[in-house]
Amino acid sequence: MDFLKILKCTILIFVIFACTIHAQNLSSCVFNVMDYGAVADGLTDSTSAFLKAWEGACGADGAPTLLIPKGAFLVGPLKLKGPCKSPMSVSLKGSLSASTNLDLFSSNWVEFHYIKGLKVAGGGTLDGQGASAWPQNQCPNKSKCHTLPTTLVLAFVEDAKINAIHLMNSKFFHMTVFASKNILLNKLKIKAPADSPNTDGIHIGDVSNITITDTIIGTGDDCVSIGPGSTNVTISNVKCGPGHGISIGSLGKYLNEKDVRGLRVKNCALTGTTNGLRIKTWQNNPSPLVASDIVFENIQMDDVTNPIIIDQKYCPHNFCSDIADAPSNVKIQNVAFRNITGTSASPVAVQLLCSNAVPCEGIELSNVVFKSDKFDLKTQCVNVHGVSDGSMNTASCV
Incomplete structure (x- = not known):
């Protein structure tokens, strides 16, 4: 009997000890920017503190989290580079304001940059304070022209999920995903x-297996470009407006551009936009390329100026008088509007x-009613x- 009591006590002590160590490890994996000198007053430059906290988290084993707690933080450029020892999590609960x-x-x-395994979530905000720069x-x-800073960039990133954060008033693009794969952008609010x-x-480019879903976007340019x-892209349940719609392109401006293949846009709503669903290509392309296997389906539009448009003479601001008679060499094929x-x-x-x-080939218009x-x-x-085919309330030209 005494032996059983001793055994039970030993097991209990071991469990308590193990739980204590586990809790300490969890705590040590949280890198709070406040612990590195960040000041949540919205006025003090906390750039250095954020970079130091990232450096600590990126070099940690286990499951490190960079914690940005509730509060207002003023920060300048943040280049958060990998590769990191472990998949990274960023808990963005506070509001970051970009330096003006x-x-x-x-x-x-x-x-x-250069991160495999990234999660960013928390309901916080990235405020680009763009009004001063526009x-x-x-x-x-x-x-x-010299472009202004984009708010959030993912470059050479693999296996990432950006969930439930807000981006507002960017100086230039709100978000760019480049040279990355296996990316989920979910429940974002961009304004x-x-x-x-x-x-x-x-804006996405040179990416594969990317999903944008359950997101609200209202800006001064394309909601999604x-x-x-870009290959194997799914855009679903996106509410767009104001803005310039959902655009493929522009394509064909630069040498050796890669093809766009496997795009599906579904169950989206566009309100008051200057364009709806658009494909735009430049003329006189230095290299041929293809845009193919594209499906737009179950889209609702309200007061949209150019609901469906393919423009293979795209030229903003009339900069193209020297190539006005040159055709586009971007091949558009297998595109369905349903x-x-x-x-x-x-x-x-x-x-x-x-x-x-x-010429465009394999274009399908099915149940297109405006x-x-x-x-x-x-x-x-x-x-x-x-x-x-299907319902068409205007005479189809296809």
Whole structure:
């Protein structure tokens, strides 16, 4: 009997000891920026503290978490680089405000580079404080310009989930994902004024296996823009507006751009945007490329100016007089528009202007129904080969 009591006591002591060590390990894996000198007053520059906390977390074993607690933090450029010893978690509970001193920025604001396994969540906010920088944006008026800082960048990142954070008033793009794979962007809220220049919500390029879902975006440019090299992309349950819609491109401006393949946009809503679903390519491309296997389906639009548009003579701000007669060499094929409904704010609800050098092929319009109280709606097609079926309340040009 005494032996059993001793055994039970020994087991109990061991369990308590093990739990204590486990709790200590969990605590040691949390790297709170406040412990590194960050000040949550919204005025004190806490850049150095954030970088030191990241360095500690990135070098830690186990399951490290960079904790940004509730409060307001002022920070300049944050280059959060890997590779790290372990998958990284960032618990963003507070609000970060970007410095308004542009001299501090050599490129972007918050950048994650070379990381395998990344989670960012917590309901916090990244405020780019872009209003002070927008008057200095010369890109709308110059073909070659110095771009302002993007708020959040993922580059050379693999297996990442960005969940339930807010981005607002970026100086330039709100978020860019580049040269990355296996990325989930979920339940984001992205907001900037409708007249803020080049404040795209999410821009992706040279990525594979990326999903954008359950997200609300209202900005001064594209809600989502899909650049060259994007493959296996799913965009679902996105609410867009104001902004320039959901765009593929522009494509074909630079040498050796990669193809865009395997894009699905579904169950989205666009309200008051200048474009709805758009594919845009430059003329006189230095290298040929292909945009193919694209499906837009179950899309609701309200008061959208160009609901469906393929523009293979894309040229913003009339910088292209020297190539006005040169065709686009971007091949667009196997693109389906299915179950697209709503109201058009212009008389041309469907405009498909394809290249005479490489006409669009395999274009499908199925159950595309737009209404307008102001216009007799029409469709317009140039160099398009495809089919149309189902409900169509305007004469199809396909």
